[in-house]
Amino acid sequence: MKALLARLTAALFSLLMLALPAYAGQLDDYYLSQFSAQSNQNQLQKAVLSLASDGGESPHCGTPLKHKLRQDWDKLEPATQKVLAKQLAAPVLSGPESTLWSPTGKFKIHYTISGADAVPSIPWVQTVAQTFDDVAAAYTARGWRLAPTVAGAPYDVYMLDLAPQRLYGQTTTAQSIPSAGFSNAYGSYMEIDNNFTDALYGPYTATQSLQITAAHEYHHAIQYGYNVFFDIWYAEATSSWHEDELYDGVNQIYNYLPGWFNNSTLALDTATSTTTGGGYGRWIFNRYLAEQHGTAFIRTAWEKLAPMNSPGGNADIPMAPVLDNLLISTPYSTSLGSDFSGFVKRVYLRDWTSHVADISIIHPYSPSATLSSYPATSSITLAHYSFAFFKFTPSATVSTLNLNLSKTSAIRTALFKKSGNSTPTEITANSDGSYTVSGFGSLNPATDEIVLMVVNSSSADNHQASFNTGGSAPAVAEPVISAGGGGGGSSGCFIATAAYGSYLHPQVRLLRNFRDQHLLTNAPGRAFVALYYSLSPPLAEFIAGNELLRAMTRLALLPFIAAVAHPALAAVALLLLFGGSYRLFRRRTQLCESSS
Known part of the structure; x- marks a missing residue:
């Protein structure tokens, strides 16, 4: 009996230890790990309940993470803010910094010729400057408002070695630069790889990688100039769409489509990921909107977003309702639901009306x-x-x-x-x-x-x-709709989001995936989710406002998170617990019988 209890204790202890990173891993740990700034995390913690992003290919744009860091900055501990402050400050190059202005004077390129960030040559820096001038001219011709800068200064672009971070580039917001009609406009600065010659950027040439990065990242700078509270999935969808609009011959963005089409049951506004196609792969929905309503529709959507304010708590403005309201209005007179359905038809029929030479490289539909x-x-x-x-x-x-x-x-x-x-x-x-x-x-x-x-x-x-196909279809029930139950990317994990501080937290993502992959695939699970949606929002709001309750909730979630992350070990622990309880019950029963 003692041996059994010892095994049971060991199993439960192991399960708890594996879950501890989930308790300790609040929003601070999430950003520290994402920016590789957490130096004291041991290998066991890294291996268990991994705090890293989705497996597979890393995002090619670092803007989403920088955007969320700015949004969540006030939720971080002072010590974390001190460590991560450099992520929101202009970068320091590996050697003495030199600068070069673009021919039009719109851009100021920061570079060095020594250290890890060294550029291959001065003519390459000149190519970078000219490419950004070309991109700005293209956006001006399309009616976009260029990225604002303080007192009309040139826009700052820093050339660094970003290959170790698996990034093409990233755009970071700076100070507020409001103007008439753009009350939430912000300035920004940009980082791009110094040479685009690492294997990560293949099979594309350095020039091609530079072109799509400039088109992509500078549109993020434009987006900050429209409204800093943009919904990041649509920001990525728009920047990615523009890559092919400005540089049609590169076609790198088609690599994002399998992620979406192979995970089509995820929402349109799911979190950005190259693995699932979140954000990045959604560029092709913009292509459909442009084919239906003209390419200016995309700019009009951002113009509609421009005067809007954050819904509260520094949160982003959900873009799906913005698109729906715009599509309902004249002259479009449709809806997001109707256009989304039309888009899905086009995914199967492949009857695209633009970029027809590229239809063959559009990923085909993927049956569930x-x-x-x-x-x-x-x-x-x-x-x-x-x-x-x-x-x-x-x-x-x-x-x-x-x-x-x-x-x-x-x-x-x-x-x-x-x-x-x-x-x-x-x-x-x-x-x-x-x-x-x-x-x-x-x-x-x-x-x-x-x-x-x-x-x-x-x-x-x-x-x-x-x-x-052989009789009446099984009955279905209308979903229970609760406030905040859909849209916005948070996907309804109210209590976990309140406890961990952000729906981006890895443990919230773990629970969300469990819901999508297991609970929503069967009737009892759907009933449980519906009940949860009806009861949890006010409770989550109460928890979010009290740090002690948030800590207690994280502690309460530990066993469930550990079980979700390690089902085999959880099953062993349950079997040992059941077996131990049964043997203890039998032992006591025998003792009672013998004493009587």
Whole structure:
């Protein structure tokens, strides 16, 4: 018995130790680790509940992290602020600094010829200066307001070795520079890699990498000049979109599309990530908006954002409602839901009307499931402004495919038929919303397909659709909508966000992923999430205002976070706990029986 209790204690202790970084890892630790400034973190903590960004390719732009650091600055401890102050200050180069003004005088390039940040040559610095002049001229021609500077001084661009950080560039906000119609305008400065010759930037040439970086980062500078409270996912979508608008031949941004299309059930405004396509991959939605309403629509959206104020607490202004309000108005007379549904159709049909020479390199749709055994039944729960495709492989045993659906109010569907290399056609729905595919059994399973598109066209999470090819589709229930329950990128993890200080915190992300990948995939889980959404917002607001309650909440979340991060060890601990309790119960029962 003692040995069993010892094993149980060891398992529980290990689980607790693995979870301790989640308790200690508040917002301070998040930013310290992200900026590689945390020197005393041991290897066990780094390996467990990793505080690093998503695995895989690192973001090519450092602006999102700098943007959030400025936003969360007042929430950080004084000691953390002291360590990270250099991240919001102009960089210091590795050698004596020299400067070169661009031919138009709009840019001041800071460089050095010694140390890690050394530039390859002075002519390269001149190329950098000319490229930024070209970018500014292109944005001026498109009607954009150029980045503001104090007293009209040239804009500062610093050339550093950013390859170790896996960054092309980053733009950091500086001081407030308000003007009429732009009350929340801020100045900024920019850092770009000193040579773009490291393998990280391949297979593109140094000049190509410079061009797309200048187009991308300078638009971030422009964005700060419109409104410092911009929603970072749309900032990245806009800067990335402009890369191909200004330098169409590079095409690096197409690498971001698999991340989105392979994770299409994530919301349009999900957190920026090259792995999931958050922010970066969303550039192609801007392409659709530009094809539908003209390229000036993107600028108009930022002009609509310009006079708006933060919703509170230094928070960013959610961009999805801004886009929706703009699209509803004249002359567009549509909605974000309608345009998003149209965009998803275009993802499958591939009938893009601009940059047609590049259609072949646009990543194809990615089905959430491929069905080949019939009758088939399935269901899906979607986040706000997200989508999924279901592919039906033809079968000779099913002459006619009858597809019956059940869906909540915001779900939009379409069914497509594709034969070989022919252009796909959309199948008209029956009056009851079902679909009938005649001749399904005669289609070639090797070359032909039937594809169902399912879109959540609303700002609310947890809209559902179900279908059945052999009878009535399972019933679905309308989602419970609560204040703050959808949109804005926080995705409703209210209590964890209040406890850790930011929805970007790794432990909040861990819980959010558990919700999306496990709870929302089944009816009991969805019911629990709906109940949580209805009860947690006022409790989270109360917790957020009290540091003691935040600490107690983090402590209370420890076991659950550890279990989510280490399910196998948690299962062992539970088995040992159950086994120990059972053996203790039996022992006491035997003692009682023997004494009687």
